[in-house]
Amino acid sequence: MPLRRPNTNNDTKVEAKILANRYEVVKKLGSGNFGTVFVCKDRQNTEEDKVVKEIYVGDLQPDETVDANHEARLLSRLKHPNIVKYFDSFVDTGGEYFCIITEYCEGGDLDVKITEVKKKKSHLDESTVLNWFVQLVLAVKYLHSQRVLHRDLKARNIFLRKNKVKIGDFGISRILMSASDYASTFTGTPFYMSPEVLKHEGYNSKSDIWSVGCILYEMCALEHAFDGQGLMAIMYKIVEGVPPDLPKRYSKQLNDVFKGIIIKEPEKRPSATEITQIPFIAQHMSQMKDILSDEVHCKSDPGTIDARDFHRYVSEKAHLREMQPKKQPQKKEKLLTPSERMKLNKLRKVEEERNRLSQHAKENFLENQERKSEIRNTMSKTIAPVWVGGEGEGESIKKMLSRGSAKIHKERQATTLSEADLIRRMCSQDDDEDETDDYHQQSYTLNSRPNYLFEDRPITPMKNTMVYDRLHSTLDFEDGIPKDPDLAETYYSQYDDEFENPESPSISTPDDDDDDDDEDEKTIVNKGNTVYEKANSTTASDNGERTFAGDETQDLIGCLEGALQSNVNETVVNDNTGFCGPASRELKIQNMREQCIKKLGAVKFEDVYEFIKKERSKDKLNPTNIAKGLKKLVKNVDDCFLVEQLCFYETET
Numbered sequence: 001m002p003l004r005r006p007n008t009n010n011d012t013k014v015e016a017k018i019l020a021n022r023y024e025v026v027k028k029l030g031s032g033n034f035g036t037v038f039v040c041k042d043r044q045n046t047e048e049d050k051v052v053k054e055i056y057v058g059d060l061q062p063d064e065t066v067d068a069n070h071e072a073r074l075l076s077r078l079k080h081p082n083i084v085k086y087f088d089s090f091v092d093t094g095g096e097y098f099c100i101i102t103e104y105c106e107g108g109d110l111d112v113k114i115t116e117v118k119k120k121k122s123h124l125d126e127s128t129v130l131n132w133f134v135q136l137v138l139a140v141k142y143l144h145s146q147r148v149l150h151r152d153l154k155a156r157n158i159f160l161r162k163n164k165v166k167i168g169d170f171g172i173s174r175i176l177m178s179a180s181d182y183a184s185t186f187t188g189t190p191f192y193m194s195p196e197v198l199k200h201e202g203y204n205s206k207s208d209i210w211s212v213g214c215i216l217y218e219m220c221a222l223e224h225a226f227d228g229q230g231l232m233a234i235m236y237k238i239v240e241g242v243p244p245d246l247p248k249r250y251s252k253q254l255n256d257v258f259k260g261i262i263i264k265e266p267e268k269r270p271s272a273t274e275i276t277q278i279p280f281i282a283q284h285m286s287q288m289k290d291i292l293s294d295e296v297h298c299k300s301d302p303g304t305i306d307a308r309d310f311h312r313y314v315s316e317k318a319h320l321r322e323m324q325p326k327k328q329p330q331k332k333e334k335l336l337t338p339s340e341r342m343k344l345n346k347l348r349k350v351e352e353e354r355n356r357l358s359q360h361a362k363e364n365f366l367e368n369q370e371r372k373s374e375i376r377n378t379m380s381k382t383i384a385p386v387w388v389g390g391e392g393e394g395e396s397i398k399k400m401l402s403r404g405s406a407k408i409h410k411e412r413q414a415t416t417l418s419e420a421d422l423i424r425r426m427c428s429q430d431d432d433e434d435e436t437d438d439y440h441q442q443s444y445t446l447n448s449r450p451n452y453l454f455e456d457r458p459i460t461p462m463k464n465t466m467v468y469d470r471l472h473s474t475l476d477f478e479d480g481i482p483k484d485p486d487l488a489e490t491y492y493s494q495y496d497d498e499f500e501n502p503e504s505p506s507i508s509t510p511d512d513d514d515d516d517d518d519e520d521e522k523t524i525v526n527k528g529n530t531v532y533e534k535a536n537s538t539t540a541s542d543n544g545e546r547t548f549a550g551d552e553t554q555d556l557i558g559c560l561e562g563a564l565q566s567n568v569n570e571t572v573v574n575d576n577t578g579f580c581g582p583a584s585r586e587l588k589i590q591n592m593r594e595q596c597i598k599k600l601g602a603v604k605f606e607d608v609y610e611f612i613k614k615e616r617s618k619d620k621l622n623p624t625n626i627a628k629g630l631k632k633l634v635k636n637v638d639d640c641f642l643v644e645q646l647c648f649y650e651t652e653t
């Protein structure tokens with residue numbers, strides 16, 4: 001089913017044309033393996049430009065685009081501030097192109113951004129890396145909670161829009177080819193492919209997480225985590241090599257996060273939810289949330305207009321651990337006008353308040369850590385031998401913890417203000433009630449943490465710690481309502497049911513969108529792409545995910561809040577289809593051979609296969625020799641990728 005390769009000339013000018021009587025094509029953005037992308041104006045909504053991706057389908061039968069259409073409809077229901085919005089898809093009137101209309105990300109893709117930074121011999125600072133990384137993880141967490149696998153996460157598929165990061169390109173193009181055609185026409189490099197994928201052990205949500213780790217490394221080092229001369233060398237590094245460290249300019253904590261993700265065994269790799277629970281990441285998320293809330297607050301309250309510059313400064317420069325006050329270009333204070341002096345005083349007050357809260361949060365965090373490590377010490381002395389058996393002192397501690405956890409979970413459903421008491425109770429290990437059943441219903445996630453990253457995780461989420469702290473340090477009320485705006489918001493949230501605020505983003509599941517499409521929710525699409533068994537039973541509150549469709553900053557705050565509060569881990573999503581499936585080894589080898597022959601022709605395949613086999617049998621693998629040798633045999637060395645994979649698979653499994 002050959003697809004015509006798009007024209008790759010770089011001219012951005014385009015012939016004026018209107019698609020679907022609605023989308024006016026204005027500028028070409030570029031071409032990829034499967035199609036060409038243009039900016040377009042939407043005649044029905046002229047406010048924001050959109051993007052159209054045209055994929056040539058001229059050689060396909062009309063019914064062969066049905067799956068793509070179906071997939072497009074399912075993907076259009078994914079709504080998350082960190083996922084490129086999907087608006088529309090159709091086959092153009094000439095029947096030549098399948099067109100997908102999405103949001104336009106004016107910041108371009110992450111690959112281009114990284115290349116620019118590298119060219120300038122600059123780097124991305126840690127706070128930027130963390131901001132983008134958190135957004136990426138939130139998007140992946142959401143996808144996995146919706147039982148969607150991306151399968152092609154790479155810097156080129158991550159876009160920047162209004163300083164937010166968005167995952168795009170869900171590979172509809174790939175559906176238009178069968179999974180096997182995709183495998184044989186794969187021309188990319190395996191930079192982001194996980195060891196299990198290279199070993200053909202199947203793709204699951206943890207494979208997406210591996211790619212997220214590779215992207216984190218790339219944002220820091222401005223190069224691929226696993227690189228080398230030739231595909232074979234890269235594959236070896238991925239499967240057998242020791243992952244590199246992040247450059248020294250980044251903190252040890254960030255390096256630990258990277259190392260904790262880039263674990264070869266998928267079952268030991270954390271899920272997206274678990275990444276958001278790493279204390280270092282949770283702390284950053286909590287600060288991101290506060291900064292974004294400040295931004296929103298400043299925008300919506302004209303009374304705070306004087307402090308706006310300060311807030312903007314903080315949001316741009318805020319580092320994870322320290323928020324620095326703005327260094328004003330100083331006029332001597334006595335030369336200031338009265339209004340300038342007033343502004344300065346206001347800024348100072350805001351800054352003092354910030355420092356005070358930040359100090360409190362830190363102290364509370366440390367205190368919490370101490371308590372936590374005390375409990376852990378007791379646990380490590382007593383639980384280990386009996387944790388599984390379920391008897392003795394270990395069991396009682398286990399129950400005690402689970403009761404605390406279950407209580408938090410239950411009572412969290414009550415008012416947010418009473419969380420302070422919950423946290424206190426949790427910490428004081430109140431253990432007079434017997435709630436064994438709760439223990440069984442509520443798995444205690446700490447027990448299943450895969451690695452050292454979680455050693456320091458506080459029992460209570462950061463947000464709660466801070467709320468507790470603030471409640472007890474800034475109890476300043478007016479008419480019974482806390483003066484602190486954030487606390488006031490928490491106070492009001494108790495009455496959400498009574499005073500439904502039409503402005504606030506509604507919590508909905510994708511299913512809410514249109515009821516008459518219920519069937520789609522149950523559909524299993526297994527064309528080697530992304531969507532599997534839509535989780536129609538998983539509601540927003542079940543998995544702590546919200547699906548918003550409003551202001552993006554508000555939405556992001558909602559997602560951060562949801563992730564900070566949620567302790568529900570998503571189950572691993574498996575993709576047992578396509579060429580990564582769990583078929584027998586022999587069948588896989590046979591399939592791969594057939595695909596290689598399809599790609600290279602029988603004679604050339606034999607030459608390439610024999611050459612690679614010979615090189616691999618040598619004592620020391622020399623990737624340069626392999627690359628040179630292959631160049632003599634084929635025009636495009638990348639065409640040999642699958643043969644290299646085949647040889648690798650035959651000997652390594």
Ligand SMILES: Nc1ncnc2c1ncn2[C@@H]1O[C@H](COP(=O)(O)OP(=O)(O)OP(=O)(O)O)[C@@H](O)[C@H]1O
Binds near residue numbers: 036104105
């Ligand atoms: N929504 C978007 N907003 C802004 N630019 C986009 C958007 N979608 C794609 N682009 C840009 O259009 C160009 C072509 O994208 P396309 O997805 O077709 O190819 P690619 O990602 O380079 O390769 P691949 O075929 O592997 O997906 C790229 O430069 C990409 O950054």
